[in-house]
Amino acid sequence: MSDPLRMRVFTWSDPAGNPERAGMSGKAVMEAVRDGRLPRPPFAEALDFTITEVDDGRVVFAMTPAEYHYNPLLVVHGGVIATILDSAMACAIQTLLPAGAGAPTLELHTNFLRPVTLATGTVYAEGRVLHLGSQTTVAEADLRDAAGKLYAHATCTCMIMRR
Numbered sequence: 001m002s003d004p005l006r007m008r009v010f011t012w013s014d015p016a017g018n019p020e021r022a023g024m025s026g027k028a029v030m031e032a033v034r035d036g037r038l039p040r041p042p043f044a045e046a047l048d049f050t051i052t053e054v055d056d057g058r059v060v061f062a063m064t065p066a067e068y069h070y071n072p073l074l075v076v077h078g079g080v081i082a083t084i085l086d087s088a089m090a091c092a093i094q095t096l097l098p099a100g101a102g103a104p105t106l107e108l109h110t111n112f113l114r115p116v117t118l119a120t121g122t123v124y125a126e127g128r129v130l131h132l133g134s135q136t137t138v139a140e141a142d143l144r145d146a147a148g149k150l151y152a153h154a155t156c157t158c159m160i161m162r163r
Contacts, residue, residue: 006067006068008068010045010046010048011045012039012040012041012042012045012046013039013042015039015041015042018038018039021038022099022100023099024099025097025098025099026093026094026095026096026097026098026099026101027054027056027094027095027096029094030051030054030059030091030094030095031054033051034050034051034052034053034054043083043087044087047063047069047080047083047084048063048064048066049061049062049063049084049087050062050063051091052124053126054091054095055095056095056096057092057093057095057096057128057129057132058092058095058126058127058128058129059088059091059092059094059095059126059127060088060124060125060126060127061084061087061088061091061124061125061127062122062123062124062125063080063084063122063123063125064121064122064123065116065117065118065120065121065123066118067118069116073115074117075115075116075117076115076116076117076120078110078112081110081112081116081143081151081152082108082110082154084123084125084143085108085110085125085127085141085143085152085153085154086105086108086141086154086156087125087127088125088126088127088141089105089127089128089129089139089140089141089154089155089156089158090103090104090105090127090139090156090158091127092127092128092129092139092141093127093129093132093137093139093158095129096129096132096137097160098162100162100163101160101161101162101163102160102161103137103158103159103160103161104158104159104161105156105157105158106136106156106157106158106159107156107157108154108155108156109154109155109156110152110153110154111152111153111154112151112152113150113151113152113153114149114150114151115151116143116151116152120145120151121145121146122145122146123143123144123145123151124143124144124145124146125141125142125143126141126142126144127139127140127141128140128141130155132160133160134160135159135160136157136158136159136160137157137158137160138155138156138157138158139155139156139158140153140154140155140156141153141154141155141156
């Protein structure tokens, strides 16, 4: 007998449909998303990430592993882990940028140290800015469980785009 199919439905808000965000600094946007005053980006809805902490040059995301994160090996797909780490780093960088500026990722390096499964429980991706230059920035992030055990580490280089 086959396993019954599971279904997941999610909704999202138009990411460009919030005109009040236009004049907000990067940190103000991250705080507004954390506090629910602005909606989560569509990818965060799809993968079910939430921002839990925002400081200057630092952001923490939380994610509880679910079956829809799994790859064929029955562990959370490395792409999901890389995505939450990249997001934590990019958002940490964003906290240091003025309104209208952004920092797309130029390079991402991820080390996967141990598998993440349903049994792992909620994991936290903490992104930290290491260097903020005039044109590029460097950040790092760790993925840890509630007990502080390290599951993955990443670094990135981003290009600063100012309007």
